[in-house]
Amino acid sequence: MFWADKLLENRTGKEWINDAWTPSGIIHMGGLKGPVIHDVLFKVLQGQGKDVKYTYGFDDMDAIDGLPSHLQEKLGQYMGIPICNAPAPEGEGTFGEYYASFMRELFAKLGIGAEIYLASDYYKKGLYDEAIRFVLDNAQKVRNVYGEMYAREIASDWFPLQVVCPTCGKVGTTTVTGWDGNEVAFECSPTKVKWAQGCGMQGKISPFGGNATMPFKVEWAAKWWVFGVTIEGAGKDHASAGGTYDVARKIIKDVFGVEPPLKLPYEFFLYDGKKMSSSKGLGLTGQELLEVMPPEMVRFLMIKNEPNTAVEFNPFGTQIIPKLYEDYQKAAFEFENSTGSDLARAFELSQIGEVVIPPQFRFLTLAQWVQMPNMEDEIRKEGLSGWAKYAKVWVEKYAPENDKFLIQKELPDVSGLSFEQKEYLRSLAQLFENEISAEDLQTAIYEKSKEQNLKSIDAFKAIYTSFLGKDHGPKAAWLLQSLDKNFVKQRLQEASK
Numbered sequence: 428m429f430w431a432d433k434l435l436e437n438r439t440g441k442e443w444i445n446d447a448w449t450p451s452g453i454i455h456m457g458g459l460k461g462p463v464i465h466d467v468l469f470k471v472l473q474g475q476g477k478d479v480k481y482t483y484g485f486d487d488m489d490a491i492d493g494l495p496s497h498l499q500e501k502l503g504q505y506m507g508i509p510i511c512n513a514p515a516p517e518g519e520g521t522f523g524e525y526y527a528s529f530m531r532e533l534f535a536k537l538g539i540g541a542e543i544y545l546a547s548d549y550y551k552k553g554l555y556d557e558a559i560r561f562v563l564d565n566a567q568k569v570r571n572v573y574g575e576m577y578a579r580e581i582a583s584d585w586f587p588l589q590v591v592c593p594t595c596g597k598v599g600t601t602t603v604t605g606w607d608g609n610e611v612a613f614e615c616s617p618t619k620v621k622w623a624q625g626c627g628m629q630g631k632i633s634p635f636g637g638n639a640t641m642p643f644k645v646e647w648a649a650k651w652w653v654f655g656v657t658i659e660g661a662g663k664d665h666a667s668a669g670g671t672y673d674v675a676r677k678i679i680k681d682v683f684g685v686e687p688p689l690k691l692p693y694e695f696f697l698y699d700g701k702k703m704s705s706s707k708g709l710g711l712t713g714q715e716l717l718e719v720m721p722p723e724m725v726r727f728l729m730i731k732n733e734p735n736t737a738v739e740f741n742p743f744g745t746q747i748i749p750k751l752y753e754d755y756q757k758a759a760f761e762f763e764n765s766t767g768s769d770l771a772r773a774f775e776l777s778q779i780g781e782v783v784i785p786p787q788f789r790f791l792t793l794a795q796w797v798q799m800p801n802m803e804d805e806i807r808k809e810g811l812s813g814w815a816k817y818a819k820v821w822v823e824k825y826a827p828e829n830d831k832f833l834i835q836k837e838l839p840d841v842s843g844l845s846f847e848q849k850e851y852l853r854s855l856a857q858l859f860e861n862e863i864s865a866e867d868l869q870t871a872i873y874e875k876s877k878e879q880n881l882k883s884i885d886a887f888k889a890i891y892t893s894f895l896g897k898d899h900g901p902k903a904a905w906l907l908q909s910l911d912k913n914f915v916k917q918r919l920q921e922a923s924k
């Protein structure tokens with residue numbers, strides 16, 4: 428049984444799926460795994476006829492706690508400010524909106540049906556007020572969870588809340604030091620964190636209505652409690668043993684007294700065995716992935732393996748992408764033939780709206796075709812126009828040298844060709860005196876080699892060597908036919924000397 432069906436077997440009651448992300452940087456492809464996995468769970472539950480909701484949050488009350496070097500000068504003064512209150516790196520709007528807009532675009536392309544919300548909206552509208560009161564009243568229980576999970580003493584004047592400083596606007600620099608049931612006492616410290624400097628203000632303020640934010644782990648649990656979230660997975664960075672996911676799950680249990688949502692940890696995509704990271708330039712961004720494959724295939728890549736399997740994905744100079752096309756075609760074939768396999772189900776859940784059956788044409792061959800001029804008609808005839816743009820990107824950015832076939836402007840080194848091979852090339856030249864179809868040309872190329880007792884493999888090697896400088900290549904007749912006749916004749920003569 429497909430992992431998502433198995434996971435959601437025999438559940439009862441209403442379901443609320445949630446996922447969230449802090450919009451403060453470029454989205455690498457691994458950042459799409461959570462949204463897609465949750466979307467697939469949403470689809471499966473809808474398919475079961477369940478009453479189900481799927482929300483996706485932008486955690487925009489978080490402080491800016493780091494900036495890429497090119498933004499440090501421009502935005503350095505906003506370190507410590509909630510990302511919903513800092514300006515965008517470029518253009519209008521806020522820092523949070525700027526990065527969130529990229530995720531919104533990706534959601535639209537990938538058909539992700541989540542209802543999007545902003546954490547800052549939830550705070551400002553007072554949706555978290557009850558939870559804030561609850562965790563302040565029960566601060567000792569939160570301290571106990573932290574103490575147990577991190578095996579250290581948590582000070583009795585520590586409170587699970589951070590005020591947005593009314594003087595300097597920073598949230599990363601503040602500490603709540605007291606709670607009287609009405610207001611919190613706080614200070615904004617110049618030295619609390621290394622990456623931002625507080626203004627030194629001390630005072631009292633209402634913790635409600637957007638004046639303050641709960642720490643990440645507490646907020647996570649509070650969100651589950653407030654909305655009755657029943658399903659929320661977490662990527663490995665949060666879901667390692669004793670990590671933030673476990674802490675949040677313990678908080679909802681021990682502090683709020685409610686069972687945590689379904690547990691679903693999921694693994695990273697790896698790049699040569701390392702975690703992908705856009706800041707380190709390791710791996711692909713979500714946008715780059717969508718440039719080299721259709722959105723349905725991106726979804727397929729995210730869900731075809733069990734979530735807790737780390738998937739290696741270094742496409743540079745490898746066959747990983749063509750292999751994914753093959754897997755996808757196989758999955759579509761199994762779906763069409765109702766095999767009931769996991770692969771068929773993965774294909775079905777990868778679809779966005781109507782099912783689109785992909786062409787059953789080899790991607791690597793298409794990658795050859797897009798490198799040849801005048802193949803547009805052939806590509807259209809085979810129903811490959813949609814995929815041709817992806818194949819071009821693959822050839823340009825990812826293909827191993829072996830799969831790139833550039834017509835060489837100057838005669839490549841043909842010294843390795845035998846006398847017979849050269850004779851063969853000379854005899855081919857006459858085929859280009861008149862118009863000839865690619866099919867007829869292909870037949871003629873074979874026949875000439877037979878006439879001259881040249882093995883066909885040696886015949887083709889001679890052709891590829893003189894035009895591509897390689898001993899292999901795409902369908903020779905189509906390659907030659909796509910070129911200017913005089914150029915071909917001249918090249919064949921040069922090569923046969």
Ligand SMILES: [Zn+2]
Pocket residue numbers: 592593594595596597615625626627628
């Ligand atoms: Zn301040």
